Amino acid sequence: MRIYECIVVEGKSDTAAVRNAVEADTIETNGSAVSEEALRRIELARERRGVIILTDPDVPGERIRRIVSRRVPGCKHAFLTKGKAFGSPGQSLGVEHASAETIREALRHVRSEKEHPEVTAAVTRQDLLELGLFAGSGSRDKRARLGEILNIGYANGKQFLKRLEMFQISQAEFTAAYEQLLEEEEKA
Structure with a gap:
Protein backbone atom coordinates (compact mmCIF):
# COMPACT_ATOMS: atom_id res chain seq x y z
CA MET A 1 0.00 0.00 0.00
CA ARG A 2 1.46 3.34 -1.09
CA ILE A 3 0.40 6.59 0.63
CA TYR A 4 0.95 9.78 -1.39
CA GLU A 5 0.45 12.23 1.48
CA CYS A 6 3.15 12.79 4.12
CA ILE A 7 2.29 11.18 7.43
CA VAL A 8 2.94 13.20 10.58
CA VAL A 9 4.15 11.00 13.44
CA GLU A 10 5.75 11.66 16.81
CA GLY A 11 9.17 10.05 16.42
CA LYS A 12 11.61 7.66 14.77
CA SER A 13 9.98 4.51 16.16
CA ASP A 14 6.63 5.62 14.72
CA THR A 15 8.29 6.23 11.34
CA ALA A 16 9.72 2.70 11.42
CA ALA A 17 6.31 1.21 12.25
CA VAL A 18 4.57 3.20 9.49
CA ARG A 19 7.21 2.23 6.92
CA ASN A 20 6.86 -1.40 8.00
CA ALA A 21 3.13 -1.15 7.24
CA VAL A 22 3.02 1.05 4.10
CA GLU A 23 5.19 2.84 1.60
CA ALA A 24 5.10 6.44 2.79
CA ASP A 25 7.13 9.49 3.74
CA THR A 26 6.85 10.76 7.31
CA ILE A 27 7.48 13.98 9.17
CA GLU A 28 8.44 13.54 12.82
CA THR A 29 7.39 16.10 15.41
CA ASN A 30 9.92 14.70 17.91
CA GLY A 31 7.38 14.62 20.71
CA SER A 32 4.81 17.05 22.01
CA ALA A 33 7.10 20.09 21.85
CA VAL A 34 6.40 20.57 18.14
CA SER A 35 9.08 22.87 16.77
CA GLU A 36 8.57 25.78 14.42
CA GLU A 37 10.78 23.98 11.89
CA ALA A 38 8.60 20.85 12.00
CA LEU A 39 5.46 22.99 11.55
CA ARG A 40 7.01 24.70 8.50
CA ARG A 41 7.82 21.29 6.96
CA ILE A 42 4.26 20.15 7.63
CA GLU A 43 2.87 23.34 6.01
CA LEU A 44 4.99 22.74 2.91
CA ALA A 45 3.96 19.09 2.74
CA ARG A 46 0.29 20.09 3.09
CA GLU A 47 0.61 22.52 0.16
CA ARG A 48 2.47 20.09 -2.09
CA ARG A 49 1.22 16.60 -1.24
CA GLY A 50 -1.25 16.69 1.62
CA VAL A 51 -0.76 15.56 5.19
CA ILE A 52 -2.18 12.76 7.32
CA ILE A 53 -1.75 13.10 11.08
CA LEU A 54 -1.21 9.74 12.84
CA THR A 55 -0.34 10.22 16.52
CA ASP A 56 -0.57 8.05 19.61
CA PRO A 57 -4.08 7.77 21.12
CA ASP A 58 -3.03 9.46 24.36
CA VAL A 59 -2.94 12.97 25.80
CA PRO A 60 0.42 13.99 24.25
CA GLY A 61 -0.63 12.54 20.88
CA GLU A 62 -3.89 14.47 20.94
CA ARG A 63 -1.99 17.63 21.91
CA ILE A 64 0.28 17.23 18.88
CA ARG A 65 -2.76 16.62 16.65
CA ARG A 66 -4.37 19.86 17.91
CA ILE A 67 -1.17 21.92 17.50
CA VAL A 68 -0.61 20.73 13.93
CA SER A 69 -4.27 20.98 12.99
CA ARG A 70 -4.59 24.57 14.22
CA ARG A 71 -1.40 25.69 12.49
CA VAL A 72 -1.92 23.70 9.28
CA PRO A 73 -5.65 23.58 8.48
CA GLY A 74 -6.88 21.01 5.99
CA CYS A 75 -4.91 18.04 7.29
CA LYS A 76 -6.35 14.55 7.12
CA HIS A 77 -6.50 12.42 10.25
CA ALA A 78 -5.95 8.73 10.92
CA PHE A 79 -6.73 7.32 14.34
CA LEU A 80 -5.59 4.27 16.28
CA THR A 81 -7.72 3.01 19.11
CA LYS A 82 -6.12 2.50 22.50
CA GLY A 83 -6.91 -1.20 22.31
CA LYS A 84 -4.98 -1.62 19.05
CA ALA A 85 -2.05 0.66 19.84
CA PHE A 86 -0.36 -1.86 22.12
CA GLY A 87 2.09 -4.43 20.87
CA SER A 88 2.93 -7.15 23.36
CA PRO A 89 1.57 -7.13 26.90
CA GLY A 90 3.51 -4.72 29.08
CA GLN A 91 4.46 -2.38 26.23
CA SER A 92 3.42 1.24 26.34
CA LEU A 93 0.75 2.74 24.13
CA GLY A 94 1.73 4.11 20.73
CA VAL A 95 1.93 3.96 16.95
CA GLU A 96 5.28 2.20 17.28
CA HIS A 97 3.60 -0.74 19.05
CA ALA A 98 0.65 -1.14 16.67
CA SER A 99 0.69 -3.98 14.17
CA ALA A 100 1.28 -3.25 10.50
CA GLU A 101 -2.31 -4.28 9.77
CA THR A 102 -3.67 -1.90 12.44
CA ILE A 103 -1.71 0.98 10.88
CA ARG A 104 -2.94 0.07 7.38
CA GLU A 105 -6.51 -0.09 8.69
CA ALA A 106 -6.20 3.37 10.28
CA LEU A 107 -4.83 4.76 7.00
CA ARG A 108 -7.68 3.17 5.01
CA HIS A 109 -10.15 5.14 7.16
CA VAL A 110 -8.58 8.58 6.97
CA ARG A 111 -10.90 11.49 7.75
CA SER A 112 -10.66 14.95 6.19
CA GLU A 113 -11.26 18.14 8.13
CA LYS A 114 -14.34 20.16 7.36
CA GLU A 115 -13.76 22.54 4.46
Missing part, protein backbone atom coordinates in the same frame (compact mmCIF):
# COMPACT_ATOMS: atom_id res chain seq x y z
CA HIS A 116 -16.56 24.94 5.38
CA PRO A 117 -16.33 25.70 9.11
CA GLU A 118 -19.35 27.99 8.96
CA VAL A 119 -21.63 24.99 8.34
CA THR A 120 -22.93 23.56 11.60
CA ALA A 121 -22.94 19.87 12.42
CA ALA A 122 -25.99 17.72 12.00
CA VAL A 123 -25.42 16.24 15.47
CA THR A 124 -25.87 18.66 18.35
CA ARG A 125 -24.73 18.82 21.96
CA GLN A 126 -28.33 18.19 22.96
CA ASP A 127 -28.35 14.98 20.86
CA LEU A 128 -25.27 13.76 22.72
CA LEU A 129 -26.82 14.64 26.09
CA GLU A 130 -30.06 12.84 25.28
CA LEU A 131 -28.18 9.72 24.16
CA GLY A 132 -26.04 9.68 27.32
CA LEU A 133 -22.85 10.41 25.43
CA PHE A 134 -21.87 13.69 27.02
CA ALA A 135 -21.86 12.74 30.69
CA GLY A 136 -22.99 10.01 33.00
CA SER A 137 -22.42 6.35 33.55
CA GLY A 138 -20.90 4.60 30.55
CA SER A 139 -20.66 7.75 28.41
CA ARG A 140 -16.87 7.46 28.11
CA ASP A 141 -17.02 3.87 26.85
CA LYS A 142 -19.83 4.69 24.44
CA ARG A 143 -17.90 7.65 22.98
CA ALA A 144 -14.80 5.47 22.68
CA ARG A 145 -16.69 2.81 20.73
CA LEU A 146 -18.49 5.37 18.55
CA GLY A 147 -15.11 6.98 17.85
CA GLU A 148 -13.89 3.59 16.61
CA ILE A 149 -16.95 2.97 14.47
CA LEU A 150 -16.82 6.46 12.93
CA ASN A 151 -12.99 6.44 12.65
CA ILE A 152 -12.60 9.70 14.54
CA GLY A 153 -10.80 8.39 17.62
CA TYR A 154 -11.65 8.74 21.31
CA ALA A 155 -12.44 12.17 22.73
CA ASN A 156 -14.14 13.65 25.77
CA GLY A 157 -17.70 14.96 25.24
CA LYS A 158 -16.76 18.45 24.12
CA GLN A 159 -13.99 17.25 21.77
CA PHE A 160 -16.23 14.46 20.46
CA LEU A 161 -18.79 17.05 19.34
CA LYS A 162 -15.99 19.11 17.74
CA ARG A 163 -14.77 16.05 15.84
CA LEU A 164 -18.27 15.30 14.59
CA GLU A 165 -18.33 18.86 13.24
CA MET A 166 -14.76 18.87 11.94
CA PHE A 167 -15.21 15.63 10.00
CA GLN A 168 -18.72 16.50 8.82
CA ILE A 169 -20.38 13.43 10.30
CA SER A 170 -23.95 13.48 9.02
CA GLN A 171 -26.97 12.69 11.18
CA ALA A 172 -27.52 9.53 9.13
CA GLU A 173 -23.91 8.37 9.56
CA PHE A 174 -24.03 9.11 13.29
CA THR A 175 -27.38 7.33 13.71
CA ALA A 176 -26.10 4.23 11.89
CA ALA A 177 -23.02 4.15 14.13
CA TYR A 178 -25.14 4.61 17.27
CA GLU A 179 -27.47 1.79 16.18
CA GLN A 180 -24.43 -0.46 15.66
CA LEU A 181 -23.29 0.43 19.18
CA LEU A 182 -26.71 -0.50 20.58
CA GLU A 183 -26.70 -3.82 18.69
CA GLU A 184 -23.25 -4.62 20.08
CA GLU A 185 -24.41 -3.82 23.60
CA GLU A 186 -27.45 -6.11 23.21
CA LYS A 187 -25.24 -9.00 22.09
CA ALA A 188 -22.81 -8.53 25.01
Whole structure:
Protein backbone atom coordinates (compact mmCIF):
# COMPACT_ATOMS: atom_id res chain seq x y z
CA MET A 1 0.00 0.00 0.00
CA ARG A 2 1.46 3.34 -1.09
CA ILE A 3 0.40 6.59 0.63
CA TYR A 4 0.95 9.78 -1.39
CA GLU A 5 0.45 12.23 1.48
CA CYS A 6 3.15 12.79 4.12
CA ILE A 7 2.29 11.18 7.43
CA VAL A 8 2.94 13.20 10.58
CA VAL A 9 4.15 11.00 13.44
CA GLU A 10 5.75 11.66 16.81
CA GLY A 11 9.17 10.05 16.42
CA LYS A 12 11.61 7.66 14.77
CA SER A 13 9.98 4.51 16.16
CA ASP A 14 6.63 5.62 14.72
CA THR A 15 8.29 6.23 11.34
CA ALA A 16 9.72 2.70 11.42
CA ALA A 17 6.31 1.21 12.25
CA VAL A 18 4.57 3.20 9.49
CA ARG A 19 7.21 2.23 6.92
CA ASN A 20 6.86 -1.40 8.00
CA ALA A 21 3.13 -1.15 7.24
CA VAL A 22 3.02 1.05 4.10
CA GLU A 23 5.19 2.84 1.60
CA ALA A 24 5.10 6.44 2.79
CA ASP A 25 7.13 9.49 3.74
CA THR A 26 6.85 10.76 7.31
CA ILE A 27 7.48 13.98 9.17
CA GLU A 28 8.44 13.54 12.82
CA THR A 29 7.39 16.10 15.41
CA ASN A 30 9.92 14.70 17.91
CA GLY A 31 7.38 14.62 20.71
CA SER A 32 4.81 17.05 22.01
CA ALA A 33 7.10 20.09 21.85
CA VAL A 34 6.40 20.57 18.14
CA SER A 35 9.08 22.87 16.77
CA GLU A 36 8.57 25.78 14.42
CA GLU A 37 10.78 23.98 11.89
CA ALA A 38 8.60 20.85 12.00
CA LEU A 39 5.46 22.99 11.55
CA ARG A 40 7.01 24.70 8.50
CA ARG A 41 7.82 21.29 6.96
CA ILE A 42 4.26 20.15 7.63
CA GLU A 43 2.87 23.34 6.01
CA LEU A 44 4.99 22.74 2.91
CA ALA A 45 3.96 19.09 2.74
CA ARG A 46 0.29 20.09 3.09
CA GLU A 47 0.61 22.52 0.16
CA ARG A 48 2.47 20.09 -2.09
CA ARG A 49 1.22 16.60 -1.24
CA GLY A 50 -1.25 16.69 1.62
CA VAL A 51 -0.76 15.56 5.19
CA ILE A 52 -2.18 12.76 7.32
CA ILE A 53 -1.75 13.10 11.08
CA LEU A 54 -1.21 9.74 12.84
CA THR A 55 -0.34 10.22 16.52
CA ASP A 56 -0.57 8.05 19.61
CA PRO A 57 -4.08 7.77 21.12
CA ASP A 58 -3.03 9.46 24.36
CA VAL A 59 -2.94 12.97 25.80
CA PRO A 60 0.42 13.99 24.25
CA GLY A 61 -0.63 12.54 20.88
CA GLU A 62 -3.89 14.47 20.94
CA ARG A 63 -1.99 17.63 21.91
CA ILE A 64 0.28 17.23 18.88
CA ARG A 65 -2.76 16.62 16.65
CA ARG A 66 -4.37 19.86 17.91
CA ILE A 67 -1.17 21.92 17.50
CA VAL A 68 -0.61 20.73 13.93
CA SER A 69 -4.27 20.98 12.99
CA ARG A 70 -4.59 24.57 14.22
CA ARG A 71 -1.40 25.69 12.49
CA VAL A 72 -1.92 23.70 9.28
CA PRO A 73 -5.65 23.58 8.48
CA GLY A 74 -6.88 21.01 5.99
CA CYS A 75 -4.91 18.04 7.29
CA LYS A 76 -6.35 14.55 7.12
CA HIS A 77 -6.50 12.42 10.25
CA ALA A 78 -5.95 8.73 10.92
CA PHE A 79 -6.73 7.32 14.34
CA LEU A 80 -5.59 4.27 16.28
CA THR A 81 -7.72 3.01 19.11
CA LYS A 82 -6.12 2.50 22.50
CA GLY A 83 -6.91 -1.20 22.31
CA LYS A 84 -4.98 -1.62 19.05
CA ALA A 85 -2.05 0.66 19.84
CA PHE A 86 -0.36 -1.86 22.12
CA GLY A 87 2.09 -4.43 20.87
CA SER A 88 2.93 -7.15 23.36
CA PRO A 89 1.57 -7.13 26.90
CA GLY A 90 3.51 -4.72 29.08
CA GLN A 91 4.46 -2.38 26.23
CA SER A 92 3.42 1.24 26.34
CA LEU A 93 0.75 2.74 24.13
CA GLY A 94 1.73 4.11 20.73
CA VAL A 95 1.93 3.96 16.95
CA GLU A 96 5.28 2.20 17.28
CA HIS A 97 3.60 -0.74 19.05
CA ALA A 98 0.65 -1.14 16.67
CA SER A 99 0.69 -3.98 14.17
CA ALA A 100 1.28 -3.25 10.50
CA GLU A 101 -2.31 -4.28 9.77
CA THR A 102 -3.67 -1.90 12.44
CA ILE A 103 -1.71 0.98 10.88
CA ARG A 104 -2.94 0.07 7.38
CA GLU A 105 -6.51 -0.09 8.69
CA ALA A 106 -6.20 3.37 10.28
CA LEU A 107 -4.83 4.76 7.00
CA ARG A 108 -7.68 3.17 5.01
CA HIS A 109 -10.15 5.14 7.16
CA VAL A 110 -8.58 8.58 6.97
CA ARG A 111 -10.90 11.49 7.75
CA SER A 112 -10.66 14.95 6.19
CA GLU A 113 -11.26 18.14 8.13
CA LYS A 114 -14.34 20.16 7.36
CA GLU A 115 -13.76 22.54 4.46
CA HIS A 116 -16.56 24.94 5.38
CA PRO A 117 -16.33 25.70 9.11
CA GLU A 118 -19.35 27.99 8.96
CA VAL A 119 -21.63 24.99 8.34
CA THR A 120 -22.93 23.56 11.60
CA ALA A 121 -22.94 19.87 12.42
CA ALA A 122 -25.99 17.72 12.00
CA VAL A 123 -25.42 16.24 15.47
CA THR A 124 -25.87 18.66 18.35
CA ARG A 125 -24.73 18.82 21.96
CA GLN A 126 -28.33 18.19 22.96
CA ASP A 127 -28.35 14.98 20.86
CA LEU A 128 -25.27 13.76 22.72
CA LEU A 129 -26.82 14.64 26.09
CA GLU A 130 -30.06 12.84 25.28
CA LEU A 131 -28.18 9.72 24.16
CA GLY A 132 -26.04 9.68 27.32
CA LEU A 133 -22.85 10.41 25.43
CA PHE A 134 -21.87 13.69 27.02
CA ALA A 135 -21.86 12.74 30.69
CA GLY A 136 -22.99 10.01 33.00
CA SER A 137 -22.42 6.35 33.55
CA GLY A 138 -20.90 4.60 30.55
CA SER A 139 -20.66 7.75 28.41
CA ARG A 140 -16.87 7.46 28.11
CA ASP A 141 -17.02 3.87 26.85
CA LYS A 142 -19.83 4.69 24.44
CA ARG A 143 -17.90 7.65 22.98
CA ALA A 144 -14.80 5.47 22.68
CA ARG A 145 -16.69 2.81 20.73
CA LEU A 146 -18.49 5.37 18.55
CA GLY A 147 -15.11 6.98 17.85
CA GLU A 148 -13.89 3.59 16.61
CA ILE A 149 -16.95 2.97 14.47
CA LEU A 150 -16.82 6.46 12.93
CA ASN A 151 -12.99 6.44 12.65
CA ILE A 152 -12.60 9.70 14.54
CA GLY A 153 -10.80 8.39 17.62
CA TYR A 154 -11.65 8.74 21.31
CA ALA A 155 -12.44 12.17 22.73
CA ASN A 156 -14.14 13.65 25.77
CA GLY A 157 -17.70 14.96 25.24
CA LYS A 158 -16.76 18.45 24.12
CA GLN A 159 -13.99 17.25 21.77
CA PHE A 160 -16.23 14.46 20.46
CA LEU A 161 -18.79 17.05 19.34
CA LYS A 162 -15.99 19.11 17.74
CA ARG A 163 -14.77 16.05 15.84
CA LEU A 164 -18.27 15.30 14.59
CA GLU A 165 -18.33 18.86 13.24
CA MET A 166 -14.76 18.87 11.94
CA PHE A 167 -15.21 15.63 10.00
CA GLN A 168 -18.72 16.50 8.82
CA ILE A 169 -20.38 13.43 10.30
CA SER A 170 -23.95 13.48 9.02
CA GLN A 171 -26.97 12.69 11.18
CA ALA A 172 -27.52 9.53 9.13
CA GLU A 173 -23.91 8.37 9.56
CA PHE A 174 -24.03 9.11 13.29
CA THR A 175 -27.38 7.33 13.71
CA ALA A 176 -26.10 4.23 11.89
CA ALA A 177 -23.02 4.15 14.13
CA TYR A 178 -25.14 4.61 17.27
CA GLU A 179 -27.47 1.79 16.18
CA GLN A 180 -24.43 -0.46 15.66
CA LEU A 181 -23.29 0.43 19.18
CA LEU A 182 -26.71 -0.50 20.58
CA GLU A 183 -26.70 -3.82 18.69
CA GLU A 184 -23.25 -4.62 20.08
CA GLU A 185 -24.41 -3.82 23.60
CA GLU A 186 -27.45 -6.11 23.21
CA LYS A 187 -25.24 -9.00 22.09
CA ALA A 188 -22.81 -8.53 25.01
